[in-house]
Amino acid sequence: MPSPAHADSPTAQPPGPGAVDALISQARQLRSRVDAVLGESVSDAEDPRLRWQRALCDLAVHQLDDLGTHLGQLREGFALDTPVAALPHGSAGAREADVRFAGAALPDAAAVGALGRAGSAEWDLLTDGAQWSNELYRIFGRSPQDGPLTLDELPSWLFSEDQQLLTEMVTGCLVDGRPIDGEFRIVRADGTVRTVHMVGEPVFAADGGTISMWAVIRDVSDLRRSQRVLRETRDSLERHRQIAQTERRLAVELQEAVLPPWRGGLRFPQEGGATTMDLAARYLPASTSGLIGGDWYDAMQLPDGSSLLTVGDLTGHGVAATSGMAMLLGALRGMAVAGLAPGALMSSLNDLLDTAAQPALGSALCCRYEPAERVLHWAQAGHPAPLLFRNGTGRVLDAPEGMLLGASSGARYAQASEQLFPGDILLLYTDGLVPQRAPHHPTSGGSAERLLAIAPLLNGARSAQDCLRMVAEEFDLPDRPDDACVLIARIA
Structure with missing residues (x-):
């Protein structure tokens, strides 16, 4: 900033008016576009990301106002009512010319906002x-x-x-x-x-x-206010990010502690050492969300020699969903060991979820396999039915009645039975396994239809682990929108 003591110093020539006019025009257009974005934004005091975006727009508006002011000065020069030559050397009027706003540099609304600053x-x-x-x-x-x-x-x-x-x-x-x-x-x-x-x-x-x-x-009150809001929303976003990271870590740890520890194949033996069932399962996380959902799978051999197979999905994500899933899965295991049939077990799970401190909805599928008769007894609560693959073809088992868990107090659940044979393959899954496609997609269709299409591939599998690998290769996509579980049981 030059002082009167430097009046005799040579000064650089300002740019030509054409170049400045072009810059003013560009600044005016950019200011109008930012105004449009700011006008379209919705202010939500509960959403730190929206507050962050609005604060950025506010800050950009103030800075563009300043840019327009300075460009207007550059074009108009000492645009005062009093000629520059008549002003006292170093007077306030001359200094004012350095900061006076030329209204033509911005749209009218912006010019009004800049005047007097x-x-x-x-x-x-x-x-x-x-x-x-x-x-x-x-x-x-x-x-x-x-x-x-x-x-x-x-x-x-x-x-x-x-x-x-x-x-x-x-x-x-x-x-x-x-x-x-x-x-x-x-x-x-x-x-x-x-x-x-x-x-x-x-x-x-x-x-x-x-x-x-x-x-x-x-x-600079408005500018500092915008900067303060920007800083506060940035800090708020950082706190939310740290909370989300902590919640995800806790949810992952809880999920890993609750879901079955086996990652490879699992075999349930009969008396004498013969295998009754070969199993494989996997949890498939979503790619579009940083939070863990409430999906589960489980398989265990019960004291009477029968086997429990179950998959389910509790609504929500994060610690609340995984803790609710842990509660349901723990209760399910205990009631299965106590000998409850699948239909009665579902009713008890519904009552448990209905009286929980945090209301939620869930879908579930519970199967009890009797190896001596090779009969599968099963019930479902608003969940996709198991798929049965036999001799290279597949079908959906006829589902008994059953509403979502937690949807109604005192709900009762029907039970179905299915005769199985050696070599049969059961596929249990949650609905996130097969992402939904648009209706006009050439291969669009329901989840069950798309899963049944892989029946010829499964016919050549030698183990449940091979079946799981084929399913994962077909449906474990990098852009999965929701998490999912899949459980495959091969009858021996």
Whole structure:
């Protein structure tokens, strides 16, 4: 910022008016586009991401206003009613020209918002007088008839904790010849608080003594408010990110502690060492969500020699869903060991979920396989029925009646039975296994139909693990929208 002492120094020539007009036009268009984005945004106090986006738009608007102001100055030069030649050397009016807004640089609304945000002042140390621009009176909420504030009066308008800062800046400028550059808060006569940024320099006499001090004071209240909102929303997003990371870690640990520990194949033996069932299962996480869902699978051999097979899905994601899943799966295991049939077991699970502290809905499938008769007894609660593959073809088992768990108090669940044969393959899954496709997709269809289409592949499998690998190769997609579980049982 040049001072009067440098008046004789050579100055760079400003760019031509055509180039500046082009920049002003681009700034105006960009400002209008940001205004449009800001107008379309929905303010939601509960969503930190939306608050973050709106704060960014607000900040961009203020900065584009400033850009338009400076470009307008560049084009118009000293656009004052009084000719530049008639202004006193180093006067407040001349300094005001450095910051005056040329309204043509922005659309009308933006020009109105920018007017009055910056003003200039000069304090004469010899006469103790002061000159203020009209804009500076507006910033301070003061009438020109009241006259400008002297350097001695100025600190009384500041917050008490900011007064020392102003004193140090003024002293450094007048005594040591240092430029002024700092911010402070003023309290206007109507009680409103504004944040202003002051820059200035001392004006020297021929003998090197300081004769006056001039400054440009800019109202940056809106800009600082936008920056504060931006900072607060950024901090809020960071806290949400840390909370989400912690929740995901807890959900993963809980899921790993509850789901069966076996990752390879599992075989249930009969008395004498013969295998009754060969099993394989897998949890498939979603690719589009950082949270773990409430899907589960389980298989266990019961004390009477029968086998429990189950899959299910509790609504929601995160710790709440996985803790609810853990509760249901623990209860299911206990009731199965106690000998409850699948239909009665589903009714008890429904009552448990209906009276839980955190209401939720869930779907489930529970099967009890009797190896001596090779009969599968099963019940479902709003869940896809098991698929049975035999001799290269597949079909959906006829489902007994059963509504979602937690949907109605006292619900009762029917039970079905199916005769199985050696070599049969059962496929149990949650509905996230097969992502839904648009109706016009050439291979669109229900989840069951698309799974049944792999029957010829499964016919050549030698184990449940081979079957699981084939299913995963077909349906474990990188863009999976929801998590899923799949459990395959091959009858020996």
